[in-house]
Amino acid sequence: MEDILSIDPTTLSIGQRHGYLLSAIGPRPIALASTIDAEGNVNLSPYSFFNAFSTNPPILIFSPARRGRDNTTKHSYENVNEIKEVVINIVDHSMVHQMSLSSTEYPKGVNEFVKSGFTQIPSTKVRPPRVGESPVSFECIVKEVVPLGNVGASGNLVISEVIQIHIQKKFLDEQGKLDTTKLDLVGRMGGMWYCRASGSALFEVEKPGAEMGIGVDKLPSHVLASHVLTGNDLGRLGGLSDLPTEEDIIKMKEVHQFADWHGDIRDAEELRDSVHHKAKEMIESGLVKEALTLLHCI
Ligand SMILES: Cc1cc2nc3c(=O)[nH]c(=O)nc-3n(C[C@H](O)[C@H](O)[C@H](O)COP(=O)(O)O)c2cc1C
Structure with a gap:
């Protein structure tokens, strides 16, 4: 076992822990989350602690964590506690640099749609707007916010139910299904790395059939x-x-x-x-x- 580094995570600094977790758990999809506060101020920020967890009901979860450096909370987290609505916008390769700019820690009340130059389009069922450039946007109501701790770098699960889906038709195939080969999605890796799900990076693996494999x-x-x-x-x-x-x-x-x-x-x-x-x-x-x-x- 000399070639294995085996670690008890409690012996690591927050930064080291973050590094091992985020470099190993990747690529992670990116939720570009649009929220509003009680005064109606719009906020837009990316979250890669994000995934889909249920189809029926359709549930997406992302996690705006407490800041590691000073234990303060993010505007997105504060907003979903005030107004329990969010639009989760999917990020493709053409959006990467504007998405990254939207992660800047602008003061509360600053609208990152304006700062990043994304197009703000009114939603149909919730108050936060959606991102016009996104291939797919999910309007959601926030069912529950679950804090995972109260110290620096503790995550907060924002459990969101999808109530409306917007899809740019150019990403559909002839059957009206989303076409993975057209989408050009990106994923977040460790450090400053991203990856792009297109071209030769895409491959198919047949699902095991109804007949069991011999093993x-x-x-x-x-x-x-x-x-x-x-x-x-x-x-x-x-x-x-x-x-x-x-x-x-x-x-x-x-x-x-x-x-x-x-x-x-x-x-x-x-x-x-x-x-x-x-x-x-x-x-x-x-x-x-x-x-x-x-x-x-x-
Ligand atoms: C691609 C990407 C993914 C990110 N994922 C997360 C995340 O999952 N959780 C988190 O707390 N911060 C994450 N961040 C950092 C936040 O976007 C950043 O702290 C942002 O300023 C929060 O904005 P807010 O305070 O306006 O909500 C990510 C940043 C980028 C660029």
Whole structure:
């Protein structure tokens, strides 16, 4: 275990704790939260302690924390306690620098829509306005604010129920669903890092089907001990619902002229590695079932 740093978080400073948590828990989505105070002053601030937690009811939660340096509270937190409404605006790549500017700690009463240059559009069911540039905005009522502590850096969960959704139509596909490949969303990482969910950063992973996968534990022992096949390869093989039949294996041996191939390869280890390489190629080209059959040929 020499290569593992193992830490009791109570031994860390707030800054160190913040660093480990936020660098490890990422990318985090960003809620650009619009709120108002009792006098009607508008506030706009980004929060990456944020996610969706329920579909029915539709619940989003973000957390404006107490400031680590002086234990003061954020305007967004004060506002949702005064007026229990919020608009959570989603942030895409074209909005990153204005969003960052809106996180500036301007004095209370300063409208960060104005400071950051975002377009303020009246909401339909709540009083805080929404951000015109956002691909998607959620008008919410605040169900509950849950303080997680009363010291510096304690979070406060703002549990919000979505009552209206606004979507820019250009981000929809032909079926009227939001198209992830069009959205160009960004995520917050540790330190000053962000990431962009577009292009080659996006990939699909098929959900396990209704038929249960055989599991990695059912794969041949030489596959589990492979230096060629990765954990992802094992995950895909273990996701297949059936082991190959004897018939499949015989056919596969014929197709790959296993007898000849065997003749070319001097020892068992070499044969095993070459079969693993071939199986890996098959997995990468989507022939996972065939790869599993091949792996049963040795
Ligand atoms: C991308 C991003 C994410 C942030 N996430 C959080 C967060 O989750 N919680 C928090 O308390 N502050 C967060 N901040 C800092 C607040 O946005 C910042 O303190 C802001 O000034 C609060 O504004 P307010 O006092 O007007 O509400 C984040 C800042 C940025 C740029």
